Structures are given as structure tokens and as C-alpha cells.
């Protein structure tokens with residue numbers, strides 16, 4: 001075996017996630033596992049039966065098109081119109097991915113070059129740091145602080161440097177539950193326009209904003225062409241194991257990792 | 260928008276694949292699509308129904324474990340023992356991935372650091388170049404040359420430098436159908452040991468070796484167990500390419516490395532299908548034999564049709580594909596030929612030239628997929644006869 005460790009040293013420390021350790025503990029002790037974010041009840045039977053029909057009718061049993069099947073791309077576009085008044089072209093502005101996780105990884109690998117800085121809220125969803133590292137990027141945390149975990153917009157402005165390539169935002173936010181307000185979204189959008197930044201938004205909890213509503217950053221002035229909106233079906237429909245996600249990128253020149 | 264292009268410049272030129280262009284052509288012209296490597300008949304009904312049961316029983320509808328469901332990991336380990344006499348610990352030496360594609364990407368991102376060299380056979384399967392580039396690696400092609408596409412082992416030895424980190428090997432090989440021989444595998448293994456290299460093997464066509472031959476995993480050779488990352492997938496073997504269930508078998512430290520990047524590429528995938536493929540891997544030997552015989556008969560049918568139509572046919576030893584040469588038809592450029600083929604006779608194929616760093620080596624090579632129904636291959640063959648005139 002080569003003397004160098006097998007793992008790329010920029011991924012040091014990403015080996016096992018806390019979830020693996022805690023789930024093993026739950027299993028060993030029989031404790032109730034409130035550690036991992038997936039429901040213990042499957043989503044609607046009618047949706048499950050739609051999957052059964054697709055299997056039996058031979059729809060999707062072979063490689064679907066690289067962008068995703070047209071039926072799903074159209075449905076994603078309609079969903080964006082229905083809930084947010086957005087109007088993406090299903091042929092060029094919707095890309096289906098293996099969950100939001102793959103969309104985030106692909107976005108980082110496509111948009112970053114080594115040394116680019118990425119500003120993201122901490123605490124982070126655990127794939128962010130690793131994806132930024134795989135792309136050779138540098139992560140710049142913007143700490144959300146208890147008790148209310150609002151982003152400090154002055155600190156955000158101060159964190160932008162000439163090397164900042166993109167903001168990686170998550171709202172509704174895992175793990176704090178913060179939902180960005182319209183005023184916060186406007187301030188972020190203005191900053192992105194002023195400093196000419198790309199923004200990647202992780203919106204997987206879009207249908208779980210309590211006492212308020214989710215507003216996609218892409219709907220704000222100046223943001224359409226600089227925002228990559230990411231979401232997925234896992235949380236919204238309680239089928240996390242199916243791993244169907246999507247991206248509304250601004251441009252078809254967008255590299256997908258896997259079919 | 261900032262002056263810099265949106266796409267990471269390491270990925271320049273990898274924007275859209277030839278398959279997208281050719282599939283669009285197939286759709287637009289109604290041509291028979293022998294460009295893309297997926298079957299036009301689904302795999303066994305019993306396996307499809309196993310997926311239905313998993314869905315309805317609520318197995319795999321929520322995130323499976325990061326390494327894959329235990330049933331599948333055990334089935335993969337048992338498959339490696341049954342076919343190759345290899346023994347892997349399902350808990351630490353088997354990792355389930357979103358197809359071989361994710362396994363390859365994860366292996367490159369985990370094992371490479373910027374500047375590392377990777378030697379791979381060209382023509383390449385198209386994700387290799389992109390995966391190496393995403394990891395900041397440098398690809399070093401070892402050209403397989405017609406008519407028999409054997410690897411030049413002296414050239415391989417000469418290509419190894421102090422910066423070589425790994426060999427990325429594919430046998431049975433897409434698109435040439437070359438299957439490495441026992442002697443070639445031995446020479447490669449000796450070189451890997453001597454120069455202390457890691458090897459990643461893409462074995463997705465492991466059950467498609469024709470004419471009485473057999474696939475031997477490189478990881479079974481002396482000195483290779485701890486330096487090889489062996490990759491395969493269910494897509495081709497069970498004719499469910501859309502399910503995207505793949506796997507890695509390797510030593511625990513290598514699996515741990517690949518899992519690290521894998522868990523952030525998709526985290527997990529294909530929940531209910533993992534259970535179905537666990538059943539598929541336990542199908543009796545008859546299944547595997549009949550599957551191979553069927554694909555061999557399809558190869559023969561299409562190879563004969565192509566020969567009669569005037570192509571030079573490089574009879575593949577395995578895989579879904581047949582590589583041909585069009586010089587005998589008076590053609591000079593595979594890409595132009597493939598762009599005109601749907602118009603000329605209603606068939607879509609892909610030019611091998613796009614799979615080379617040295618396109619001249621494949622300038623007149625065209626690949627046809629033979630993984631289609633007999634009637635479809637017969638119809639394509641008869642359409643191709645129109646070329647001769």
C-alpha cells in the first residue's frame with residue numbers, strides 16, 4: 001500500500017458522520033432515535049403506488065434522460081409556479097438529481113475552483129463542508145447564534161472578500177429551524193447583486209415553514225440569474241429513501257455528477 | 260455576472276455528452292437508437308416484484324444506512340465468494356453506491372489529490388475523464404489499438420511515473436469489448452505491486468464475457484487484495500439500469516476512504532431497489548448463463564449484420580457493445596458519419612473518437628449497442644445494408 005493515506009488529505013476528519021455513531025448507539029441501547037432526520041411513517045400510499053405502477057409499466061427501469069424524465073421536470077416547473085410564481089423552463093432550467101445532497105455536491109464541484117471562498121451559515125448541514133472541500137474551496141462560516149439564530153447581516157457583508165465565489169444558504173435551516181425573513185432575504189439579495197456573487201440555496205424544508213412562509217431567494221430582484229435553487233422530495237413527501245431531488249439552475253451549462 | 264465562466268475550468272469541454280446529442284437525433288428522426296447502452300427489455304419480473312414488495316412493505320422508503328442495507332451488503336459478499344472465491348466482510352469491506360458511476364466519482368475524489376496521475380485505457384468510458392478532473396487529477400491515456408485492442412504492457416510500464424497514484428481499469432472494456440487475459444492481469448498486478456500503485460477496477464460487465472471466457476477480478480491476484488478498489492453494479496447484469504444500484508468491494512481502509520466522499524455525493528440512494536438487488540444477486544446460475552448467452556447471440560446477430568453492410572467489425576469478447584471501423588465504407592470521420600447515419604438509414608450509433616484523448620486513434624471507429632431485442636437488431640441490420648451502394 002502506498003505510504004500516503006488512502007484518503008485525500010483535504011477530506012481529513014470527514015470520515016464518519018455523527019449520525020452513524022448515534023444510530024449505532026440507538027441500535028445497541030434500544031433508545032428512541034431522535035438523532036436522524038427521517039420520518040418513521042412513509043408518505044402517501046397513492047404516491048407509493050405511483051412508484052409501483054412505474055415499475056410495472058417499465059417507466060424508469062432503464063436510464064432516464066440525464067436531465068430527468070420530462071414528466072418530473074414539468075412537475076417541478078409547475079410546482080415552482082404554483083407555490084412561488086416562478087416560471088422555469090422545464091427543458092433547460094430544471095435538472096433532476098439523486099436528492100438534494102447530489103445537487104449540492106454537483107453545484108460545488110461545478111461552480112467552485114480551488115481557493116474560491118464560500119460563505120455558509122454555521123451550524124452547517126454536514127455535507128456542505130465536505131463538498132466545499134472536495135471542490136478545493138474554502139469555507140467561511142457565518143455563525144447563527146442562540147437564542148434566535150438570526151444571521152448577522154453586517155458580519156455577512158464583512159465576510160465577503162474578492163475571493164468570495166458564492167453564498168450557500170439553507171432556509172428553513174437545519175438544525176436551528178431559522179426561516180429567513182423577507183427583510184433578511186432582501187438584504188442578502190442586495191449584497192449578492194452588489195458583490196456579484198452566485199448563491200446556492202438549499203430549500204429541502206420549503207414546505208415546513210411554520211407560522212410563516214418560505215420565499216425562494218431566486219424570486220427576489222436580480223437573483224434569478226445568479227441563484228441555483230435546490231430542493232428535494234424526501235422531506236416533503238416522506239420518502240427520504242427514494243432520493244429524488246432537483247435543481248433550478250440559471251443555466252443549462254451545468255454539470256451533473258451521475259444519471 | 261462575474262467575468263469568470265460559471266463552470267469550473269477543470270471541467271471545460273465536458274459540458275454535454277455525445278449521448279445527449281445522439282439521443283436527441285434518434286428522437287427527432289425516429290431512428291433505431293443503438294447509441295446508448297441500456298436494454299430495451301427490463302430484467303426479471305421476479306426482481307421487479309421484489310422492488311414492489313420492498314416499496315409496499317416500507318423497506319427502503321426512508322434513508323437506508325450509509326453503507327447500504329445489510330441484506331444487500333451480505334448478498335454482494337456472497338456473490339463475490341460464489342463467482343470468484345473472494346471473501347469480503349459485508350460490514351467493513353462492502354459499500355453500496357448510486358451505480359458504478361457514483362463509485363468511480365467517489366473513488367477519484369477520495370483517493371486522488373491535485374496533480375496525481377491516473378493511467379486509464381483509452382477509449383475511455385466517459386465519466387472517467389470528468390471524475391479525474393473533478394478530483395484535480397491528471398489523466399494519462401494508454402491507447403488500446405485496433406484490431407484487437409490489447410493493452411501495450413510495455414507502454415503501461417513506461418507510463419508510470421513517481422506521480423502516478425492509480426490505475427483505472429475497465430474489463431470487460433466499453434467500448435472495445437476487450438477482456439483482459441490472465442497473463443495481462445498478472446503483468447498489471449506485478450507492476451502495481453512493484454510501483455506501489457492503487458488500482459480501481461470497473462467491472463460492470465463482469466457477467467458479459469462471451470465465447471467461453473470468464474471475468475477475473477484483478478483484486479483476486481497476488482498482492483492486489485489491499486490495493487484494489489473493485490467496482491461493479493446491478494444495472495447491466497440484471498437489466499435495470501434505471502435503478503442505479505452499484506457497489507465497491509475492497510479492504511476496509513479503502514472502503515472507508517471511498518465512503519468518505521461517497522457519503523457527501525448522494526449520501527445514500529435507491530432505497531427499495533437495494534432490497535430487490537439483494538434478491539437478484541442470489542438468482543440461480545441459470546439466470547447468469549442465460550443472460551450471457553442471450554447477449555452473445557445478440558452480439559452475433561448485429562456483428563453479422565454490420566459485416567454484411569461493409570463495416571470492419573472488431574468482434575468484442577464481452578460487454579453490450581460492438582466497435583467497428585468505417586474506413587472500409589469509404590468514410591473518414593466517425594463523428595460526421597454518426598451525425599448523418601439517422602438520415603441515411605435510420606440508425607443511431609456513437610463515434611468512438613470522442614472517447615479518446617488522441618482522437619486520431621479512433622477517427623474511423625463507430626460503436627453500436629447490441630443490448631436490444633433480436634427483432635430490433637435485425638431491423639437495424641437490414642437498414643444498415645442501405646449504406647452499401
Ligand SMILES: Cc1ncc(COP(=O)(O)O)c(C=O)c1O
Pocket residue numbers: 037098099100101102125170173174202204231232233234240243244245525526
Ligand atoms: C439541509 C438539508 N439539505 C439536504 C438534505 C438531504 O436531502 P436529500 O435526501 O434530498 O439528499 C437534508 C437532509 O437531512 C438536509 O437537512
Ligand SMILES: Cc1ncc(COP(=O)(O)O)c(C=O)c1O
Pocket residue numbers: 296357358359360361384429433461463491492493494500503504505
Ligand atoms: C464501463 C462502464 N462503467 C460504468 C457504467 C455505469 O454504470 P452505472 O449505471 O452502474 O452507474 C457504464 C454504463 O454504461 C459503463 O459502460
